[in-house]
Amino acid sequence: MTPELFDQLARDAIGEARDAAATEGYFSAAIDITVDRTPHPAAVTLQVVEGEPTRIASVDIGLDGPATENAAGIEAIAEIRRQWLLPQGAIFRQRLWDSAKERAVATLAASPFASAHLASSEAAIDPDARRADLKVAIDSGPPFFFGGLAITGLSNYDLSLVRNFSTLTRGEPYSLRSVQEYVRRLTNTGYFASVQAAIDPDPATAAEATVKVGVIEAPPKRIEAGIGYSTDTQFRANLTYRDVNIDGHALRFSAEARYESLAQVGSLRFDWPPDDTRWANAVLAQVERTDLNDLITKTATIGFRRTSIEERNQWQFGIGGIYDQQFPLGASEVISHALYIDAQRAWRRTDDLLSPTRGWMAVLAVGAGIPGVSSLGFGRVVGHVQGWLPLGDSNELTARAEGGAVIASTRIGVPSTLLFRTGGETSVRGYKFDSLGVQDGQATVPGRYYAVGSVEVTHWINDFWGLATFIDAGNAVDSLADFRFALGYGVGARVRTPIGPFRIDIAYGQDARQVRVQFSIGISF
Numbered sequence: 001m002t003p004e005l006f007d008q009l010a011r012d013a014i015g016e017a018r019d020a021a022a023t024e025g026y027f028s029a030a031i032d033i034t035v036d037r038t039p040h041p042a043a044v045t046l047q048v049v050e051g052e053p054t055r056i057a058s059v060d061i062g063l064d065g066p067a068t069e070n071a072a073g074i075e076a077i078a079e080i081r082r083q084w085l086l087p088q089g090a091i092f093r094q095r096l097w098d099s100a101k102e103r104a105v106a107t108l109a110a111s112p113f114a115s116a117h118l119a120s121s122e123a124a125i126d127p128d129a130r131r132a133d134l135k136v137a138i139d140s141g142p143p144f145f146f147g148g149l150a151i152t153g154l155s156n157y158d159l160s161l162v163r164n165f166s167t168l169t170r171g172e173p174y175s176l177r178s179v180q181e182y183v184r185r186l187t188n189t190g191y192f193a194s195v196q197a198a199i200d201p202d203p204a205t206a207a208e209a210t211v212k213v214g215v216i217e218a219p220p221k222r223i224e225a226g227i228g229y230s231t232d233t234q235f236r237a238n239l240t241y242r243d244v245n246i247d248g249h250a251l252r253f254s255a256e257a258r259y260e261s262l263a264q265v266g267s268l269r270f271d272w273p274p275d276d277t278r279w280a281n282a283v284l285a286q287v288e289r290t291d292l293n294d295l296i297t298k299t300a301t302i303g304f305r306r307t308s309i310e311e312r313n314q315w316q317f318g319i320g321g322i323y324d325q326q327f328p329l330g331a332s333e334v335i336s337h338a339l340y341i342d343a344q345r346a347w348r349r350t351d352d353l354l355s356p357t358r359g360w361m362a363v364l365a366v367g368a369g370i371p372g373v374s375s376l377g378f379g380r381v382v383g384h385v386q387g388w389l390p391l392g393d394s395n396e397l398t399a400r401a402e403g404g405a406v407i408a409s410t411r412i413g414v415p416s417t418l419l420f421r422t423g424g425e426t427s428v429r430g431y432k433f434d435s436l437g438v439q440d441g442q443a444t445v446p447g448r449y450y451a452v453g454s455v456e457v458t459h460w461i462n463d464f465w466g467l468a469t470f471i472d473a474g475n476a477v478d479s480l481a482d483f484r485f486a487l488g489y490g491v492g493a494r495v496r497t498p499i500g501p502f503r504i505d506i507a508y509g510q511d512a513r514q515v516r517v518q519f520s521i522g523i524s525f
Contacts, residue, residue: 010035010044017048023094025053027127053091057131059084061104065140067113072173073140076111080104080138092132097123101136108140110176114201114209115141144174144199147208153215157191161250164274165189167310168211174199179211181353185309186215189273190244190252193218220245231518232424232433234261262433263290278309284320292434294329294443297416303340311353316344324415330441336413338374342367350388354500357396360387369414376413380406396458396466403451411438411448411478419446420476423486425518427452428474430488430509432516437476449483450476458494466494470505486511497521 014031021029030049035042061081067073085100086092101121108116119137126132146168151159165185168178179197186195194216199209224240238258246253252271258264267286274280285302303320319341326334343366350359362385371377382404389397404420411419421444423431438447452474460466470492473485492505504519 006042013044013046017046021048021050024050025055025091025093025132026050027054027125028052028130052130054125054127054130054132056086056088056090056092056134058133059086059088060133060135062135062137063108063140064119064137065113065116066143067108067111067116067140070112070143072111072175073108073113073143076108076113080107083107086134092123092125097134104136105138108138109201112143112145112173112175113140114144114174114176114199115203115206117141142203142206144201144206144209146170146172146174146199147205147210149213150210151213151215153217156217156220156245157250160276161191161273162186162213162215164276164278165309166211167278170208174209181311184353185311186213190222190242191218191250192216218244230260230425230520231516232426232520233263236260262292263288265289274309279306280309281306292421292444293432293437294441295445296327298325298327299323299415299417301417311346312348314344314346314348316342316346318342318344322415322417324417326416326445328440328443328445331443331445334412336375336415338369338376338378338415338418340367340369340374340415340418342380354498355496356388358388358390360385362386367418369418374413376408376410378406378408378414378418380404380418391457394460396460398454398456398458400454401452404449406448408448411446414448416446419448420450421446422450422452422474422476425503425505425520428454428472428486428488428509429470429490429505429507429518430472430514430516431486431512435512436474436486438478447476447478449478449480450474451483451485453485460494464496466496468492468494468503468505470507472507490515 010033014033017031018029028051030051032047034045061084063077067077083103085096085103101118105116105118117139119139121137122135124133147170149163149166151162154162166182168182183195183197186192192215195213197211197213199211220243222242226238228236230236236258238256240254240256242252242254244250244252250273254269256265256267265286265288267284269282269284271282272280282305284305288299290297300323301320303318305316305318308315321339323337344363346363348361350356350361363383365382367380369376369378384402386398386400391397406414406419408414421434421437422428423436424433428436435444437444452472454470454472456468456470458466458468468491471487471489473487475483475486477483487510488507490505490507492503495502500521502521504517506515506517508515
């Protein structure tokens with residue numbers, strides 16, 4: 001290090017510091033540098049006085065092209081303006097300016113306007129007035145429409161396997177969300193280690209954009225083992241064997257054994273791939289034992305289900321046989337059986353299926369135990385609705401309501417799995433799992449009616465971490481005249497993960513007069 005080079009670097013540091021301050025919105029920062037050559041090596045002190053920041057005075061987001069006259073385009077434009085990262089009054093920061101432009105183009109490109117691009121942008125900075133005027137122009141390009149599928153990477157499966165998991169219809173407007181949900185649907189099957197799908201955003205192909213799907217097949221056989229803990233059923237160990245091509249025609253088989261402190265389950269399941277109508281069939285056999293709140297249950301189930309693959313508008317139909325034994329402490333044993341048929345409809349209108357931040361979901365299920373082949377004929381209905389609403393840039397409101405009823409003269413003769421108990425992390429926090437129900441002897445047994453409601457507000461510190469406050473209310477009873485809401489409330493932490501939101505809560509159950517720490521992951525849909 002020569003003295004000349006040292007002095008040059010010191011002078012350069014003034015300009016570099018000024019540029020660094022400007023990227024954070026401080027365009028009038030005072031920079032001073034001093035050098036003390038007494039020690040060896042010399043001591044360099046760089047002093048930065050930021051001054052007043054430059055703030056956004058105006059934002060002009062202009063869009064050209066057919067998107068301004070298209071419903072999906074208009075919705076995307078509204079989303080661009082709603083999510084703009086540098087609103088009026090905010091401090092200008094270069095990284096946010098770059099990110100805001102990228103997000104704006106990506107939001108429009110996720111709609112039918114896949115070739116959207118930035119036509120021009122300008123950030124006019126007045127350091128003396130400490131104001132920034134932003135101007136962005138985005139060219140939407142033409143609307144794109146789905147064409148056919150071009151599938152590569154298959155060696156053990158027929159092309160129809162990948163094609164029948166698709167809900168992308170030729171001639172429909174392009175949507176990145178639809179493509180991503182198709183990829184996730186294929187990934188979740190276990191057939192593939194990797195799935196990629198995209199269109200070519202060339203305006204020349206807009207009228208019929210081919211979706212190019214590339215897959216890498218996974219080994220068909222897998223053994224999984226795990227240990228864990230949940231606040232509902234405590235310690236867990238599980239062992240699962242899967243074969244996604246047990247018959248050479250993509251029939252999936254799984255066998256699972258799960259031991260938990262309060263519940264033990266063994267199950268066998270066969271899943272057929274969807275047919276040309278986009279419906280999939282499954283057969284399940286399961287035995288389960290639970291020991292919850294002084295009630296031991298032993299249940300055996302065998303059933304058939306038929307499910308549509310489209311998650312946002314999903315139908316399910318099922319028929320199954322259930323044999324159930326209940327052993328309440330201090331009360332009589334109850335044995336019941338049922339031939340149960342049911343239908344379920346789900347509506348999912350959210351921005352994301354795994355970690356929603358806006359929109360709503362609802363599920364309605366109706367079923368019946370067939371008289372003559374069930375120990376008691378009965379009807380059953382269950383409804384569940386949940387909504388998410390952003391409150392400003394960093395707050396979110398979540399509200400949930402659910403309820404159900406078994407229509408019968410008595411609960412005796414109805415299998416316990418079709419009756420209702422509540423309480424726990426995913427229902428009424430502050431109470432033990434399934435501790436809210438009907439008292440029979442010393443046990444809490446399930447009743448014919450239940451209702452649960454919850455309101456939660458989350459403040460997101462950043463894109464991944466948040467703090468929440470909540471109040472839950474719910475109960476399960478055998479007679480509507482006996483219904484009274486049990487309250488639980490508290491605070492918690494939230495983490496967004498690739499498999500859904502992770503929650504850890506500290507909740508106080510008002511009736512139980514107890515504070516409980518509870519956690520869960522994912523959403524109950």
